[in-house]
Amino acid sequence: MEFKGKKFIVVGAGISGIGAVRLLVNRDAIVTLYDGKLDEETIKGKLDSDLANVNISTGEFSKDLIDNNDVMVISPGVPIDKDFIIDFKNAGKEVIGEVELAYLCxxxxxxxxxxxxxxxxxxxxxxxxxxxxxxxxxxxxxxxxxxxxxxxxxxxxxxxxxxxxxxxxxxxxxxxxxxxxxxxxxxxxxxxxxxxxxxxxxxxxxxxxxxxxxxxxxxxxxxxxxxxxxxxxxxxxxxxxxxxxxxxxxxxxxxxxxxxxxxxxxxxxxxxxxxxxxxxxxxxxxxxxxxxxxxxxxxxxxxxxxxFKAVAHRIEYVDTINDVVYYNDSKGTNPDATIKAVEAMDKPIILIAGGYDKHVSFADMAKVLVGRVKKLVLLGETKHDIEAEAKKVGVDDIVMVSSLEEAVKVSSESATAGDVVLLSPACASWDMFKSYTQRGDLFKEYVNKLK
CATH class of the missing domain: 3.40.1190.10 (Mur-like, catalytic domain)
Structure with missing residues (x-):
């Protein structure tokens, strides 16, 4: 791809978006950085002094941004079926992702x-x-x-x-x-x-x-x-x-x-x-x-x-308290991940699950809980969906909670020596947390408070 003198608009002023801006500036492209959720001063504060000549655009995506740019670079968090992206494509302009841009460079x-x-x-x-x-x-x-x-x-x-x-x-x-x-x-x-x-x-x-x-x-x-x-x-x-x-x-x-x-x-x-x-x-x-x-x-x-040791938030050992082992699997953001986490345990499990609704079925996951999970502690948008599937297969020791801190408290009070308390939500975190990382870190913090 030709970069020099070409007009690029980068959508999203996150870390990877700023990285995209720098790649383009280093190749003498003309760059506009657009973010509809941030104000201009906030975006400027994210840019180093050598990127001071980058154009900044905020608010609604205007027709001028389509007319005045040749290529759009989008972050993974921006769906390609957004109206302004479709309009950009319909104007005969090219749309690429940040990963594509990085690969080309x-x-x-x-x-x-x-x-x-x-x-x-x-x-x-x-x-x-x-x-x-x-x-x-x-x-x-x-x-x-x-x-x-x-x-x-x-x-x-x-x-x-x-x-x-x-x-x-x-x-x-x-x-x-x-x-x-x-x-x-x-x-x-x-x-x-x-x-x-x-x-x-x-x-x-x-x-x-x-x-x-x-x-x-x-x-x-x-x-x-x-x-x-x-x-x-x-x-x-x-x-x-x-x-x-x-x-x-x-x-x-x-x-x-x-x-x-x-x-x-x-x-x-x-x-x-x-x-x-x-x-x-x-x-x-x-x-x-x-x-x-x-x-x-x-x-x-x-x-x-x-x-090699396990990465953080993926069946991560947290602590053993009163002969109860605590595992953080906050990165278990879909049912299949939770199935794998449950199957990896060889002790009775108190499972903390539930979160953001991505419109997937929990039926197969519920079947795996039978005979392995002694208590199910549910929270988040999907708690009633998971409860319904669990009850269909005979898992009926279920507790609904309103916060992760409450989930840890209920789990610790229910656990006996030899049990495992496993956070493996089977769901994304976005209904209650900024990220699965924040959810996992809070889980570890609440577990440490049990000592």
Whole structure:
């Protein structure tokens, strides 16, 4: 893409939006920064002195902004079906996402990791593996720093791993990773994507431009991905927690195995890992497959996997109080994530769940609670929906609360020695909190007050 002298409008004055502005200014583009929710002084306060010549626009998106700009750069939080974006496109103008812009400006090789669940853990693990082998590596996207902030630091020798969301792929065109990975596809964000078909299509956009010499890592046990694999031009490497594969990576009992043309090699045991649960064995296999594809020696990969610790807010151990173990899984923002968290526990569970309504079903999740969850503590917009599905399958020890602090109090009073109190909401946090991070931090704070 040509940048010099071209007129760009960046929508959204968040951290990644400011990063996009800087990328464009560094390439001699003419830049306007628009944010309909902030005033001009607030936006100016976010800009360093070297960005003082950037035009700032606030309030309603006017027709002048369409007429006076050539390309629009949008943040992932802005749906592409917004009226002003449609109007911009209808005027024959180009709309790209911040991730697309960062990709166009960056150098080196890119690994793109997506999926409904597990992408933060997998990306973080791949990031550690890359750092242990390559001289220049970056972790960007939803984890680490914004891709737009790091792109100008990359060289031809850099290897970057990016955690990619479905939102970020809505406007992808030239985005082209050397290695892609789709961990799984289960219902999520249907409030925005409307259908599973649309959601799946956005996830698979990471593979769109890959060639026959490049690699996509897929979960063999995901039926949707097995179907999508038939459409791909690139090489496919599968991983599986249930099936023995003649080619790929699989879990045989507790052993993670690599198989090439039927010849298998045990790489490590899950007992050697610090992250627990079958879902984390899947994350580890995906990370191993990705790192192997990008050229990291297997001994470095295996040693890093053995020493990798869980990321914050993903089945994160908080404390043990009166022989009750507390886990923070605030990043469990959909039912499938909560299923994995519940299945990872080997003790009776008091589950704290509920939150922002993304219009997904809790029926499958409710079935998994049977025999595992002794008490269900519910809060947020979805608490009645979860309650209804839980009662259908015979889970009837349910308490409704109005705050997370109350949820922790009720859970601690109900718990007996040997129990687990698990925060795994199965929902986003936006009904009561700024982010899943804030929700998780508050949970840890309330648990610490129990001492």
């Amino acid at each position: 960056a150098k080196g090789r890119l690994i793109a990791i997506t999926g409904t669940n597990g992408k933060t853990t997998t990306t973080a693990l791949v990031g550690e593996i890359l750092a242990n082998y390559f001289k220049s590596s970056f972790v960007v996207g939803n984890i680490g720093n914004a891709y737009t902030l790091e792109a100008d630091k990359m060289t031809d020798d850099t290897v970057t791993v990016a955690e990619i969301s479905s939102f970020q792929m809505e406007s992808a065109k030239e985005f082209h990773p050397a290695v892609s990975c789709v961990l799984n596809v289960t219902p999520d964000h249907l409030d925005r994507h409307k259908t599973m078909e649309n959601y799946t299509a956005c996830k698979m956009m990471v593979t769109k431009n890959q060639t026959e010499d490049e690699v996509c890592v897929l979960n063999y046990e995901d039926n949707i991905l097995r179907e999508e694999a038939k459409k791909l031009k690139c090489k496919i490497t599968y991983f599986s927690s249930k099936s023995i594969l003649s080619d790929g990576f699989y879990l045989d009992g507790k052993n993670i195995v690599k198989s090439v043309e039927g010849k298998s090699e045990v790489l490590l045991s899950t007992d050697d890992m610090k992250i627990v649960g079958v879902h984390n064995a899947e994350n580890a296999m995906a990370a191993i497959a990705v790192s192997d594809a990008i050229g990291v020696p297997m001994d470095i990969i295996v040693e890093t996997v053995k020493n």
